[in-house]
Amino acid sequence: MAATSTAGNFGGKKTVRIVVAGDQGTGKSSLIISVATESFPEHVQPVVPPSRLPSDFYPDRVPITIIDTSSSTEHRNKLSAELKQADIIVLTYACDRPTTLERVSSYWLPELRRLELKVPVIVVGCKLDLRDEQQVSLEQVMSPIMQQFREIETCIECSALKQIQVPEVFYYAQKAVLHPTAPLFDQETQSLQSRCVRALKRIFILCDHDKDGTLSNAELNDFQVKCFNAPLQPTEIAGVKKVVQEKMPEGVNDCGLTLSGFLFLHALFIEKGRLETTWTVLRKFGYDNDIKLRDDLIPITSKRAPDQSMELTSEAVDFLKGLFEMFDVDNDGALRTAELDDLFSTAPESPWTENPYKDAAEKNVLGGLSLNGFLSEWSLMTLLDPSSSLANLVYIGYTGNPMSAFLTTRKRRVDRKRQQTQRNVxxxxxxxxxxxxxxxxxxxxxxxxxxxxxxxxxxxxxxxxxxxxxxxxxxxxxxxxxxxxxxxxxxxxxxxxxxxxxxxxxxxxxxxxxxxxxxxxxxxxxxxxxxxxxxxxxxxxxxxxxxxxxxxxxxxxxxxxxxxxxxxxxxxxxxxxxxxxxxxxxxxxxxxxxxxxxxTEAGKHRKHYRQLVNRSLMFVSVGAAVAVVGLAAYKVYSARKNSSN
Missing domain, CATH: 3.40.50.300 (P-loop containing nucleotide triphosphate hydrolases)
Structure with missing residues (x-):
């Protein structure tokens, strides 16, 4: 499995907005001008205008807008406003002024949390050329800070004067936005995030065409072509399997790559900094930055009258019945908690663990959900949240046309007029x-x-x-x-x-x-x-x-x-x-x-009043009709009388 850096869907991002902040004199403006012009500026204004790096500046081909800021007190409101619009924040300190690095952890990072910003942060040491060689290494200094502030994506030192690692600063910043670490990997436990595992498991199952629990060489090659538009050579497939087998023997068997091996590979990519590989796979299968299927893949129409609702079709119910039988491994006619968790293991989370779904359906004495209870939960979710219901159907393997899973009921007012209903829920x-x-x-x-x-x-x-x-x-x-x-x-x-x-x-x-x-x-x-x-x-x-x-x-x-x-x-x-x-x-x-x-009595009076009004209007209409007929008869009579004379 290897990624090819090409333009693609990056969770809907068409541009990346980077805001550079930090203490005065740490090199913010020089850093921005240096990356934009590839030269060191002789004279720098306090705050430079927004700079734009074109789409072909980096391999992902997504343009970047870089915003400079002032740390002065009088510009605090403007700084806060810019930070709140950032996709990522670059915090700078000066390598020759250790106090500015201390300020990163004592002031700047707490300030970002006070503003409740939920974006990644890159800590950048500027003026690397002035750094005292006797100083402690960057890794030693930053390791405890990164442990405390998990929002820090990475840290790097650079020199605008010497053009050392300047482009890398903004490359890492762009990469942190387009290929974020946090949704995929838990730095504290050094393991894949639960939602990432669930999505990759679903992708594995979708690619396992013969349903034997492994990806054969042919299935691996199909997967590679779908995700990266390039086939795998036999030697490359053998190399992938060898890497997995050395580290995780159960990751490969005689039939091919197992699910555990597939997950191990992605953990390995992420540990080596190749997050774009896993993100490319996820996005090719329709996942967004929250590792949920994109909205456009869940085509539930919201154009319903208030007295209309959604129900599962017989096709969707038959699918769910088959799924129930498949996951009822002990054949006791109910899905216990472990079986239900397994059924939803390819969804971002189990959807019925919280209200209003928790305990909303019938269970047996052991806490297992009966078939009627299982279908009832689906009916409830379809009634209350059709989009979530359809998304979960797709997550757990429904491959039919999404619109064939649901039907929109007739308006209840029409049901009353026709004195019958077609509803099943x-x-x-x-x-x-x-x-x-x-x-x-x-x-x-x-x-x-x-x-x-x-x-x-x-x-x-x-x-x-x-x-x-x-x-x-x-x-x-x-x-x-x-x-x-x-x-x-x-x-x-x-x-x-x-x-x-x-x-x-x-x-x-x-x-x-x-x-x-x-x-x-x-x-x-x-x-x-x-x-x-x-x-x-x-x-x-x-x-x-x-x-x-x-x-x-x-x-x-x-x-x-x-x-x-x-x-x-x-x-x-x-x-x-x-x-x-x-x-x-x-x-x-x-x-x-x-x-x-x-x-009600008031309703009866209103109904009686309307009947009287309608009756009066009817009498008026009849009277008017009689008058018109009488006038017409009189005209005929007059005409005949005149002709006889």
């Missing part, structure tokens, strides 16, 4: 008073054991599961818990109910005050739906049925449901596991989006 918002049983309802959806302990939900959390409906049709129900204190803020957005297929209102049936608070939430949501045009079917769930229902709460909730034109409350006890088929009833309500839509 339904999102249910769960409202209710505090301690009413909302979280317990979500836990029941994913078969989590009931807990008497009350823990307030501060953030909206999710639960998802797959249900088989009549006709062997599978539907996914995703439930989102809405904390009581968040409802007012959520409903301040006109489109807040647009993504919702059905709203469920949970109250503690043993507590009359719980019902009163929940009924107010129902009224608020129903009013919002009427006013925004995003009406949703609503159901009432009477929770904690095992505690003995409060008579007034039961009577009033039944009366309210009848007055609003929705189904009577569904009694459940999560503690006893008596769920009264609540989840399938929620799905049925979502499947018939024109039913169970609550009507």
């Amino acid at each position: 339904f999102q249910c918002y769960v409202f209710g008073s505090k301690n009413s049983g909302k979280s317990a309802l979500l836990d029941s959806l994913v078969s989590r054991p009931f807990s008497d302990r009350y823990t307030p939900t501060t953030d909206g959390c999710y639960a998802a599961n797959v249900f088989e409906m009549p006709g062997l049709i599978k539907k996914t129900l995703i439930m989102k818990e809405i904390p009581e204190d968040d409802v007012k803020q959520i409903l301040s957005n006109k489109e807040s109910l647009a993504p919702c297929d059905v709203a469920v209102f949970v109250y503690d049936s043993s507590d009359e005050s719980s019902w009163k608070r929940t009924s107010n939430l129902l009224l608020d949501v129903a009013t919002h739906g009427e006013m925004s045009g995003f009406e949703v079917p609503c159901l009432i769930v009477s929770a904690k049925d095992d505690l003995g229902p409060h008579p007034m709460a039961i009577l009033d909730s039944t009366r309210v449901s009848q007055d609003m034109g929705i189904l009577t409350p569904i009694p459940v006890s999560m503690k006893l596991g008596e769920l009264n088929n609540v989840f399938r009833r929620i799905i049925k309500a979502a499947e018939r989006p024109h039913l169970s839509i609550p009507e």
Whole structure:
């Protein structure tokens, strides 16, 4: 494997902006003029104008803009502004003034951190020709500083007067931007970064055409041609294998180069400073500087109406089912943590370790994710973050047309008008008073054991599961818990109910005050739906049925449901596991989006008023039509009368 220095995609960088900073008199301006003119200036102004090195100045063929700065107090704001626009910062000190080197670590590097700059730094000693030969070596001085400040990419000494290593300063600076070390290699542990390993593993699998776990000579040659536009000679392939075998015997076997050998080679390139080799490979396979696939390779359209959503197609679901079987190595019908980590080992990270995905799906007693749980997590991710869902599909091996993995659902308002829906994934918002049983309802959806302990939900959390409906049709129900204190803020957005297929209102049936608070939430949501045009079917769930229902709460909730034109409350006890088929009833309500839509008194009055207005307009229209017909008849009659005379 060998890289050829050619122009290419450098994480989207079309130019490199280098800002030179440091104490006054350390040689900043002379260094810039020297590289631009290849000569030492006799007279130098305090701050030179921006200089530009053309694209053909260095092999990567990316132009460079170099910005000089002043360290004086009156120019501090301008200095900060320039530093914040830098792709890389060159910090200078004077080799003949040790105090300026001390200032690099005592002032300049802490100042860059104070400004929260996340760009690499190169420390440059200028005036090398004046350096005292008795001074300690650069490596000895800089090693502890580089240990403390990991943002330092490299350090180098130069002389503008003698033209010693001047071009190298800006070559290393450009290289640090186009081929950064930090995303690839952990200097502290001296090993490849996790995300780099994951990307290289995916590339290895993609290049292993016969799927035998090794790269044969032919596959290695194809890889070389794809990445570097040049074939490998048989002697070169033998040389590569020999290097690997000497250092890592398991890196090569009779069939070819193994994954461990492939990773070892890249670690070796990086250790030898040939980062451009690994970066060329990554970029040829579509990775950016964050070692994620470029946005243009994840073509998810964001042009969706607020009441439209994304779902996995049957093609994508079939792919995921096959993948589930492949990684369920112990054939127990579930993916344990290690198996799931292995499945996502070619993605930048496992996507379900944090909320809202963590614990959002059904698991078995050993913590394994069932097939339904696995597919539910994918449905949830596709609903909430289609771009991330598609990216992860591609990371784990989906090779079909990306646009064939997802479909955009019909608008929910159209579903209501047509009195049917084509959706396979339904999102249910769960409202209710505090301690009413909302979280317990979500836990029941994913078969989590009931807990008497009350823990307030501060953030909206999710639960998802797959249900088989009549006709062997599978539907996914995703439930989102809405904390009581968040409802007012959520409903301040006109489109807040647009993504919702059905709203469920949970109250503690043993507590009359719980019902009163929940009924107010129902009224608020129903009013919002009427006013925004995003009406949703609503159901009432009477929770904690095992505690003995409060008579007034039961009577009033039944009366309210009848007055609003929705189904009577569904009694459940999560503690006893008596769920009264609540989840399938929620799905049925979502499947018939024109039913169970609550009507408020104000809404009824508005509807009645519109009917009266429409009726009046109809009478006016009919009256006008009669008048027109009468006038026409009179004209005909008059004409006949005149002709008879």
